[in-house]
Amino acid sequence: MHLRLAAVSAACLGLAGCSLLSPAPTWELVKATGSATSLAIGRSPSHATNTVHFGDAPVKRLCIEFNRNAPLPDLVPALQAELRGIGVMSRVYEAGAGADDCEVWLRYAATVDWDTPPFGDAARPYLSAASMSLQRSGGALLASSGYSVGDAGFGASKWATTRTKLAPVVRALIQGFE
Numbered sequence: 170m171h172l173r174l175a176a177v178s179a180a181c182l183g184l185a186g187c188s189l190l191s192p193a194p195t196w197e198l199v200k201a202t203g204s205a206t207s208l209a210i211g212r213s214p215s216h217a218t219n220t221v222h223f224g225d226a227p228v229k230r231l232c233i234e235f236n237r238n239a240p241l242p243d244l245v246p247a248l249q250a251e252l253r254g255i256g257v258m259s260r261v262y263e264a265g266a267g268a269d270d271c272e273v274w275l276r277y278a279a280t281v282d283w284d285t286p287p288f289g290d291a292a293r294p295y296l297s298a299a300s301m302s303l304q305r306s307g308g309a310l311l312a313s314s315g316y317s318v319g320d321a322g323f324g325a326s327k328w329a330t331t332r333t334k335l336a337p338v339v340r341a342l343i344q345g346f347e
Contacts, residue, residue: 232271239279247332251339277301314341
């Protein structure tokens with residue numbers, strides 16, 4: 170009997186206190202399920218919409234025209250990371266202050282909305298829509314594409330990262346397909 174009690178006591182030492190002392194183990198399970206669901210929803214895929222690509226030679230370098238009217242701090246870093254991931258070097262310039270050696274420009278507009286995430290307690294901003302165009306320095310359109318949280322199906326990717334949302338749009342701009 171003492172051996173069994175010692176074994177149970179040793180096993181309990183490895184458990185967290187809430188596992189042993191939780192007054193509502195069902196509530197703990199609901200919270201864990203909610204966290205897992207929230208994570209799954211945040212990772213759901215997004216899609217590029219309204220893509221037009223004119224089939225020009227692949228772009229290897231481009232300049233991004235910074236848009237101060239799209240106040241999401243991770244938007245430009247997300248764009249640059251996705252471009253780098255597909256082998257495109259980029260530089261960022263203020264609107265109207267571009268370099269003469271930029272042959273291709275990426276211009277964007279974005280809509281930022283605020284809402285409270287599932288199981289969250291405070292509203293936070295999220296990218297709800299974006300449109301991008303790839304243009305030659307003379308203004309000729311090479312490609313355009315966009316993203317809208319409404320096109321993701323039940324707003325599933327609403328809480329995904331900005332980079333996850335923009336990845337298919339950037340691929341569509343550069344490659345012509347997601």
